Amino acid sequence: MIWTIFLLVQAVLLYFFVTNRSRSKSDPPLDKGVIPWLGHALEFGKDAYKFLNRMKLKHGNIFTVRVAGRYVTVLLDPHSYDAVINDSHSLDFSRYAQVLMERIFNLRLPHHQPAKEKTMMKKHFLGMNLSALTSTSSRHLQALLKAEMPQNQKDWKEEGLFNFSYSLLFKAGYLTLFGGEQNNNSTDPSSIYEEYKKFDGLLTKMARGTLKPEEKRKAQSVRLRLWELLAPAGLTEDMGASPWLQAYRRLLQEEGADEETQKKAVLMQLWATQGNVGPAAFWLLGYLLTNPEALTAVKREMETLETSLLDRPVNTPVFDSALEETLRLTAAPFITREVVQEKTLHMADGQEYLLRKGDRVCLFPFSSPQMDPEIHLEPQKFKYDRFLNEDGSVKRDFYKGGRRLKYYTMPWGAGTNGCVGKQFAINTIRQFVYMVLTNCDLELCDPNAQMPEVNASRYGFGMLQPVGDLLVRYKLRSTH
Numbered sequence: 351m352i353w354t355i356f357l358l359v360q361a362v363l364l365y366f367f368v369t370n371r372s373r374s375k376s377d378p379p380l381d382k383g384v385i386p387w388l389g390h391a392l393e394f395g396k397d398a399y400k401f402l403n404r405m406k407l408k409h410g411n412i413f414t415v416r417v418a419g420r421y422v423t424v425l426l427d428p429h430s431y432d433a434v435i436n437d438s439h440s441l442d443f444s445r446y447a448q449v450l451m452e453r454i455f456n457l458r459l460p461h462h463q464p465a466k467e468k469t470m471m472k473k474h475f476l477g478m479n480l481s482a483l484t485s486t487s488s489r490h491l492q493a494l495l496k497a498e499m500p501q502n503q504k505d506w507k508e509e510g511l512f513n514f515s516y517s518l519l520f521k522a523g524y525l526t527l528f529g530g531e532q533n534n535n536s537t538d539p540s541s542i543y544e545e546y547k548k549f550d551g552l553l554t555k556m557a558r559g560t561l562k563p564e565e566k567r568k569a570q571s572v573r574l575r576l577w578e579l580l581a582p583a584g585l586t587e588d589m590g591a592s593p594w595l596q597a598y599r600r601l602l603q604e605e606g607a608d609e610e611t612q613k614k615a616v617l618m619q620l621w622a623t624q625g626n627v628g629p630a631a632f633w634l635l636g637y638l639l640t641n642p643e644a645l646t647a648v649k650r651e652m653e654t655l656e657t658s659l660l661d662r663p664v665n666t667p668v669f670d671s672a673l674e675e676t677l678r679l680t681a682a683p684f685i686t687r688e689v690v691q692e693k694t695l696h697m698a699d700g701q702e703y704l705l706r707k708g709d710r711v712c713l714f715p716f717s718s719p720q721m722d723p724e725i726h727l728e729p730q731k732f733k734y735d736r737f738l739n740e741d742g743s744v745k746r747d748f749y750k751g752g753r754r755l756k757y758y759t760m761p762w763g764a765g766t767n768g769c770v771g772k773q774f775a776i777n778t779i780r781q782f783v784y785m786v787l788t789n790c791d792l793e794l795c796d797p798n799a800q801m802p803e804v805n806a807s808r809y810g811f812g813m814l815q816p817v818g819d820l821l822v823r824y825k826l827r828s829t830h
């Protein structure tokens with residue numbers, strides 16, 4: 351017994367010795383935190399934005415922190431982002447993505463071919479196929495919105511704006527990509543949404559591996575339910591799933607994924623394609639409702655459009671700026687890469703730092719450029735025309751340290767791993783906002799209501815979500 355304890359203590363000490371480290375001259379500033387092994391994990395997970403700002407004030411634009419046994423180098427200078435984004439040789443995207451896949455979706459893809467998958471995605475979400483998707487999504491949105499409205503035109507219906515936006519866009523997105531028409535025998539989108547919301551609520555804890563035992567059980571049962579609900583999607587053509595999902599299924603089969611693995615992969619795609627659009631539309635509508643000047647400007651622009659035009663590329667600079675501004679304030683992904691080969695990082699200011707093999711590198715564009723007061727004046731404020739020039743054209747000139755920025759906002763990531771669904775997402779949100787503003791009366795229940803707080807534990811996971819909701823009321827607009 352004594353020997354066992356002795357050996358265990360030795361093993362733990364050896365482990366700390368191997369994983370502990372001190373800063374060498376070529377390393378970025380190192381901040382290990384006071385808790386052995388865990389380092390800064392708790393503070394990072396609680397509110398990454400606050401934590402990274404504190405580190406930035408202490409160390410500057412680049413530093414390495416210890417987080418649950420891993421060393422993560424955080425880079426916050428947007429002028430230097432390309433040095434990370436463009437080096438897929440030393441800095442690998444897939445490894446960390448695989449870690450998340452396992453933690454969140456319990457998924458391990460055999461013979462995964464990310465490049466082939468990317469090509470297939472691009473084929474289906476861009477160009478001609480994009481117009482077909484956009485018009486299918488428009489049809490579903492129209493029907494769902496109509497079904498959601500009170501039958502009597504005089505009655506208002508009250509609801510939280512987050513739930514209203516997320517549920518409608520999720521269901522429309524699900525029907526468009528995963529399963530045919532409403533009311534046929536394919537799985538009902540409402541039950542998928544209800545289960546998905548539970549899953550979404552546990553997502554950040556799953557990603558960090560911090561679920562409590564009873565949450566673990568809940569996560570597993572929700573996942574099982576979703577796998578079952580999604581099992582038929584994209585398998586046979588008569589279910590009406592999109593050509594993209596059918597192609598994805600074929601790719602999985604080619605890679606040798608069994609049925610079990612395919613279900614898990616389909617859930618991952620549900621998250622990748624539906625997890626951000628609804629929350630983005632919520633923030634946009636919320637900012638418009640709480641900023642009457644912005645609402646008037648967007649409505650005025652929308653009045654000049656015809657519904658049918660929304661299936662095709664349209665010129666909506668005011669809407670585009672309002673959306674860009676919304677995403678600047680509420681899109682907060684980490685862009686994470688694993689260092690697979692030692693690399694010297696050349697910063698834009700001439701400094702050089704060594705990135706060590708096995709570490710992770712993380713960009714957090716939300717901190718800078720998006721909320722950087724040197725780039726965006728009064729960054730906490732929603733200004734719908736921030737991305738417009740005086741003459742109404744798109745504003746692309748933003749500066750930091752006297753130099754024009756390539757990345758002045760980065761909600762979609764960048765480079766080869768940037769968002770494939772960007773244009774589809776923009777089209778869908780535009781349609782949704784257009785339909786809501788032209789077909790319905792939508793207003794705040796309390797005219798003085800403020801935007802809800804952000805759920806700080808979601809920094810790093812794409813679109814932010816609110817704590818609580820913004821209560822609104824709506825009805826079909828009367829035509830006279």
Ligand code: HEM
Binds near residue numbers: 685766813
């Ligand atoms: C407002 C909505 C959305 C936002 C803010 C968003 C944001 C992002 C970001 C930041 C990334 C890059 C992740 C990284 O570099 O680590 C990404 C990747 C991706 N997005 Fe989106 N996205 C949205 C909607 C969509 C939609 C609607 C689809 C598909 C229909 C989609 C499909 C994808 C895919 C497939 C990737 C992975 C690319 C890869 O593996 O390299 N996204 N998205």
